Amino acid sequence: MEYxxxxxxxxxxxxxxxPGIGKKTALRLVLxxxxxxxxxxxxxxxxxxxxxxxxxxxxxxxxxxDAEVCSICTSQKRDRSTVCVVENTNDVMxxxxxxxxxxxxxxxxxxxxxxxxIGPGELKIESLLDRLNHGQxxxxxxxxxxxxxxxxxxxxxxxxxRVKDMPVKVSVIARGIPVGGDLEYADEITLGxxxxxxxxxx
Amino acid sequence: MEYxxxxxxxxxxxxxxxPGIGKKTALRLVLxxxxxxxxxxxxxxxxxxxxxxxxxxxxxxxxxxDAEVCSICTSQKRDRSTVCVVENTNDVMxxxxxxxxxxxxxxxxxxxxxxxxIGPGELKIESLLDRLNHGQxxxxxxxxxxxxxxxxxxxxxxxxxRVKDMPVKVSVIARGIPVGGDLEYADEITLGxxxxxxxxxx
Numbered sequence: 001m002e003y004x005x006x007x008x009x010x011x012x013x014x015x016x017x018x019p020g021i022g023k024k025t026a027l028r029l030v031l032x033x034x035x036x037x038x039x040x041x042x043x044x045x046x047x048x049x050x051x052x053x054x055x056x057x058x059x060x061x062x063x064x065x066d067a068e069v070c071s072i073c074t075s076q077k078r079d080r081s082t083v084c085v086v087e088n089t090n091d092v093m094x095x096x097x098x099x100x101x102x103x104x105x106x107x108x109x110x111x112x113x114x115x116x117x118i119g120p121g122e123l124k125i126e127s128l129l130d131r132l133n134h135g136q137x138x139x140x141x142x143x144x145x146x147x148x149x150x151x152x153x154x155x156x157x158x159x160x161x162r163v164k165d166m167p168v169k170v171s172v173i174a175r176g177i178p179v180g181g182d183l184e185y186a187d188e189i190t191l192g193x194x195x196x197x198x199x200x201x202x
Numbered sequence: 203m204e205y206x207x208x209x210x211x212x213x214x215x216x217x218x219x220x221p222g223i224g225k226k227t228a229l230r231l232v233l234x235x236x237x238x239x240x241x242x243x244x245x246x247x248x249x250x251x252x253x254x255x256x257x258x259x260x261x262x263x264x265x266x267x268d269a270e271v272c273s274i275c276t277s278q279k280r281d282r283s284t285v286c287v288v289e290n291t292n293d294v295m296x297x298x299x300x301x302x303x304x305x306x307x308x309x310x311x312x313x314x315x316x317x318x319x320i321g322p323g324e325l326k327i328e329s330l331l332d333r334l335n336h337g338q339x340x341x342x343x344x345x346x347x348x349x350x351x352x353x354x355x356x357x358x359x360x361x362x363x364r365v366k367d368m369p370v371k372v373s374v375i376a377r378g379i380p381v382g383g384d385l386e387y388a389d390e391i392t393l394g395x396x397x398x399x400x401x402x403x404x
Binding site: 001002003004005006007008010011013014015017018019020021025027028029030031032033034035038040041042043044045046047048049050051052053054055056063064065066070071072088089090092093096097 | 203204205206207209210212216219220222223227230231232233234236237243246247248253254255257258265266267272273274291292294298299
C-alpha cells in the first residue's frame with residue numbers, strides 16, 4: 001500500500017506491531033488521530049509513556065502495581081493462607097472480578113513452553129518457592145489456576161513436584177462444562193473430565 | 203472492572219477512545235506494551251507524536267501531505283483535467299491502489315450530514331469551486347466518488363448544483379454489482395440500478 005505521507009507510514013508501522021492489529025486497522029486508527037484534535041493524540045501518547053516509565057511490579061506477587069508492594073498484598077482484608085498461582089495480570093483481574101476469592105496471588109509471567117524457549121528459570125517460580133520456604137510463611141494452600149493447555153499443565157506439574165515436600169496443600173481450579181454451556185458442543189475431554197470429577201448435588 | 207494500577211487505568215481510558223477499540227481490547231494492548239521492552243512503547247508514542255505535530259494538508263486538494271503541496275498535485279505525470287472528489291484520505295488511497303486513475307483529487311473532509319451538524323461550510327467545497335473558477339483552471343471533468351449513502355448523495359447533488367453553470371463535466375462512479383459478488387445476495391436497489399445502468403457487452 002502507498003501512503004500519502006512518510007509520517008503516516010511510520011505511525012502505521014508502529015501501531016501495526018500491536019497484537020491483533022493489522023496494517024488496515026492501524027491505518028484507520030492513525031487517520032482517526034489525524035482527524036481529531038492534536039490534544040487527543042498527545043493525551044494518548046502521554047498516558048502510554050507515563051505507564052511504561054512508571055509501571056512497577058509487586059515484589060511479593062509480581063502483579064502490576066503502583067507501589068513496591070501491590071494493593072492486594074498490603075490489604076488487611078485478604079486471607080494470607082491461600083496463594084493463587086496465575087500466568088499474568090489479566091488472570092488476576094479476571095479472578096478479582098468474580099469476587100469469589102479473598103486470598104493472595106502469585107503471577108508467574110507465563111508458562112513453561114520449551115517451543116518458545118521459556119523454561120522454569122524465565123518464570124517467577126523460585127520466588128514462589130521463597131514465599132513458601134520463608135521462615136514465618138503463613139501459606140497453607142496453593143491454588144494452581146493456569147491455562148488448561150499442554151504448557152499450563154506442564155507448569156502445574158512442575159510446581160507441584162517442587163512443593164510436594166513442603167507443608168502446603170496444592171489444588172487446581174475445577175475443569176468442566178462452562179456455566180451456560182451446551183453439553184452437545186463441549187469437547188469430549190472436558191465432558192469426560194466433568195463426569196469423572198462430578199460433585200454431589202446440593 | 204478494577205485495575206491493578208492507576209497508570210493502567212489511565213492508559214486503558216485513552217486507548218479505548220480509539221474507534222472500534224473497547225475496554226477489553228485496550229487492556230490487552232496496554233498489557234502487551236507493559237510486557238514488551240520500554241523502547242517499543244516509546245517508538246510507538248514518538249511516531250504518533252511526530253505524526254500529529256508534523257502532519258500537513260495539501261493546500262490544493264487537502265489530502266494528507268508531507269509538504270505544502272502533496273505529491274499527487276505536484277506530479278507531472280498526472281492528468282490535470284480531471285478531479286476526483288472524495289470524502290477522505292482513505293478513499294484517495296483506495297483509488298490509488300486500483301492504478302486505474304491518473305487525475306487529481308479533492309478531499310472534502312466528510313459529507314453533508316445535518317444530523318451530525320455538518321453543513322457545506324464545514325467541508326472543502328468552496329475551495330473546490332475556487333479550483334474550478336480559477337482563471338487558468340484546466341479542470342474539464344469532476345468525478346464524484348462519494349459514499350452511496352443518503353449523506354453522500356446529498357453532497358453529490360449539492361456540488362452538482364453549485365457547478366452546473368461552470369464549463370465542467372460532472373460524472374459519478376458506477377454503482378452496480380461488485381465484481382465477484384453474488385446476484386442472489388445483492389440488495390434490490392443495487393440490483394435494480396445495475397439493470398437500469400447496464401452497459402454494452404464488449
